[in-house]
Amino acid sequence: MSSGQQLARIFQRSLTLLSQNLTNANKGITCGCRVTSRKYQNGTFSVNRFLHTSTNLTQKNGHNFSTASDVQLQKDNDPNSKDLVISKVNDTLHREDLGRLFAVIHVQGKQRKVTAEDLVVLRGHFYPTIGDKIRMEKVLLVGGKDFTLVGRPILSRKQVKVEATVLEKTLSHFIVNFDYRPRRKLKTFNLKRDNYTVLLINSIEVNPVLET
Structure with a gap:
């Protein structure tokens, strides 16, 4: 098992929770990891190829997400x-x-x-x-x-x-x-x-x- 697969297993739960709350899922999740080891000295690599993300979370979960511009906040000085x-x-x-x-x-x-x-x-x-x-x-x-x-x-x-x-x-x-x-x-x-x-x-x- 490569180092990327090991790191993907470690961060899989956190990235899954993050992906469920994303409103714009057209772009895939890219996790940049910084490693300091003998093999990868001061190097960075991407582990998004070991993870599976949905291309459209809104259609998959059936939820209607609203952005910050849609929410009307009441002003304090009203x-x-x-x-x-x-x-x-x-x-x-x-x-x-x-x-x-x-x-x-x-x-x-x-x-x-x-x-x-x-x-x-x-x-x-x-x-x-x-x-x-x-x-x-x-x-x-x-x-x-x-x-x-x-x-x-x-x-x-x-x-x-x-x-x-x-x-x-x-x-x-x-x-x-x-x-x-x-x-x-x-x-x-x-x-x-x-x-x-x-x-x-x-x-x-x-x-x-x-x-x-």
Whole structure:
């Protein structure tokens, strides 16, 4: 068996899948292989003579293939489609059965997916004290069961409002830091506790989408 036949067997499955998806099958499949061996040093040859391809895949499979020019893609800057989406979202926001809303907020360098009455634990120093009511300024996303509003990168203050209350400020469990270096008589043993802040998400409010 020649080297071309061996390579044809290796690539036969991939080329068969490729040939089934070709829209223009008038030209045969030509597989150019580059080999680096003792016999073929830096040489190329074609293995299409070891493969059998159909001359007309559309007639063989009975499928009607469409080209990219036949597919009409909807433009993103179409004002009619934007107005339709805005009106649907506004109608959803005015309904009584809006459901439970969720939001993705950015706080303390991390993104958290929250909903009303959720508890969020923040690690590290946090300036507000116990009992303070705060508003999350960085809201990346808000949505419900029928819609989702995504910010670029954050939503406007006029669009969404997420409020929270500081419930507790405490310390974490003891974290052991032990360092031992042999033959140097060095041993260090330290206990560390990080600051924890617990937030309660009070409410998530969404205003109707502006027409502009």
